[in-house]
Amino acid sequence: MAESIAFSRSADRETIYREIVPQLEALTSGEADVVANLANTAAVLKEAFGFFWVGFYLEKDGQLVLGPFQGPLACTRINFDQGVCGHAYTTKETVIVPNVDEFPDHIACSSDARSEIVVPIRGANGTILGVLDVDSDRLNDFTETDRKGLEAVVRIVERFTQSHTNSERIE
Numbered sequence: 253m254a255e256s257i258a259f260s261r262s263a264d265r266e267t268i269y270r271e272i273v274p275q276l277e278a279l280t281s282g283e284a285d286v287v288a289n290l291a292n293t294a295a296v297l298k299e300a301f302g303f304f305w306v307g308f309y310l311e312k313d314g315q316l317v318l319g320p321f322q323g324p325l326a327c328t329r330i331n332f333d334q335g336v337c338g339h340a341y342t343t344k345e346t347v348i349v350p351n352v353d354e355f356p357d358h359i360a361c362s363s364d365a366r367s368e369i370v371v372p373i374r375g376a377n378g379t380i381l382g383v384l385d386v387d388s389d390r391l392n393d394f395t396e397t398d399r400k401g402l403e404a405v406v407r408i409v410e411r412f413t414q415s416h417t418n419s420e421r422i423e
């Protein structure tokens with residue numbers, strides 16, 4: 253298994269997404285453990301883009317519960333009707349928030365977070381298993397490039413979560 257990832261450090265985000273997606277695919281296809289793969293996925297995104305916070309919230313018993321992440325201490329549980337994560341979970345759509353202070357229900361796990369993007373993770377039958385949450389300490393930090401790039405990353409996450417488990421929940 254590769255122990256490191258290679259990417260063009262000074263390139264634009266579109267280029268970096270293009271470089272890391274196949275490496276993530278290779279990295280996670282050689283490992284069956286879902287938590288290990290989620291942890292490395294968060295680590296790769298943190299290393300490649302230096303995001304302030306990047307991680308997963310997973311559906312467990314009617315809430316979103318904190319999963320593998322990179323960054324400062326985070327809230328452990330989010331209700332489906334709360335925050336950007338809850339919104340992405342219930343609408344089943346990617347949400348980009350340019351200014352978290354203008355999102356009515358934003359959960360301020362850290363007062364340094366300024367903008368964020370959340371991508372839902374789909375299970376085999378279309379239910380949502382959880383979300384990928386990426387936060388920035390800069391306003392307006394996420395664009396359509398991030399939507400496309402992070403949705404490509406989540407397609408890989410869906411492959412290793414769906415192929416590994418028959419249940420509709422990540423353990």
Ligand code: SME
Binds near residue numbers: 330368
């Ligand atoms: N920002 C999220 C909460 C999670 S933390 O930012 C890590 C939200 O409002 O859904």
